Amino acid sequence: MSVNLTKNAVNPFETLSASVETASTRRLSYSASLIAKANDLAQKVIMGGTQHPELAQKVITDANTGDLLQLISETIGVETVKAEASVLDGCSDDELAKLLESRRSDRSKAKKKGPASSMVVCKTYISAFIAELLVRQKLGKDYQSGSSRVVEYDPNELAKDQEKLVRKIKSLQSKQCRLKKLADVDEQAQAEYQQVQEEIARLNELRVGKPRVAATKVVIKANELTALRETLASIDPATLPEDEQQKFLNLMSKLG
Structure with a gap:
């Protein structure tokens, strides 16, 4: 649907319908507190749409994260996001990684539905992105820096311990499966998915005694x-x- 701007600086977010969706019951550790904080910040961003109607309109119609990042900067400020990341104090890197993928998944789903479809979808889109920024702040991974780093180890050291090598490959394969669901709708996930694929192939080359395809001979009488x-x-x-x-x-x- 299209949302028209007026000369009286009407907040574009206020014109969205208020349809209701059923929330997911699946929750990770720290998920509830993260979502609550992100929802609170998203509401402030939405309220700030009155001061930045053209930018808010672009967020609604284009669903571009660059525009959303700018709107967040203009309304609540990047420093606020950095400070509020304390809601994740005590969360392990493994949990943070899962939270990051979960929030990216929610953002991608909302983007696919279209923020302009309803206020609920729009707020989910904004909130999920803010939650992603909070997690990234805690992980020390800036959103604009691109996909997450895959190589966090020395491959040569892994090659010396084949059990650890196999476990790492299986871990990357699990990550590959999760990213595959996002790759079609999220550019960062697509880039990371390809990176993980390449790393799995590289690590497989370090395996000792890896299965090889045996030559087959056909005997004809x-x-x-x-x-x-x-x-x-x-x-x-x-x-x-x-x-x-x-x-x-x-x-x-x-x-x-």
Whole structure:
């Protein structure tokens, strides 16, 4: 739906419908406090839309995170986001990584539905992104720096301990599965998904005794070979497509 701006600085967010959606019941550790804080900050950003109607309009219609980041900076300020990241004090890096992927997933889903579809979807989109910024602040990973770092270890050291190497590969494969769901709708997730794929391939090369495809030999008995020759001899190569004729002649020459 389109949202029209007026000369009286009407807040574009106020014109969105107020449809209600059922919230997900799945929760990670720190998820409730993170979402509550992000929702509170998202509400302040939305209220600030009156002072920045054109930018707010772009957030609603284009769903571009660059515009949203600018609106957050203009309304609540980046320093506020940094300070409020304390809500995640005590959260482990592993939990933070899961929270990051969960919030990115929510943001991507909201973006796919379209922030302009309703206030609920729009607020979810903004809140999920703010939550992502809070997590990234705690992890020390700036949003604009691109996808998360994958290589956090020395591959050569892993190669010396094959059990750790296999565990790392399995961990990356699990991450790959999670990112695959986001890759179609999130550019950062797509870049990270490709990076993880490349790292899995690289680590697999370090595995000792990795399975190899065995060569297979087909044994044809003499009587079967004779029958095969007779069958092929009954075929006129001229009746075959041009690109298949040479293949047929090569096969006949090998059979003798």
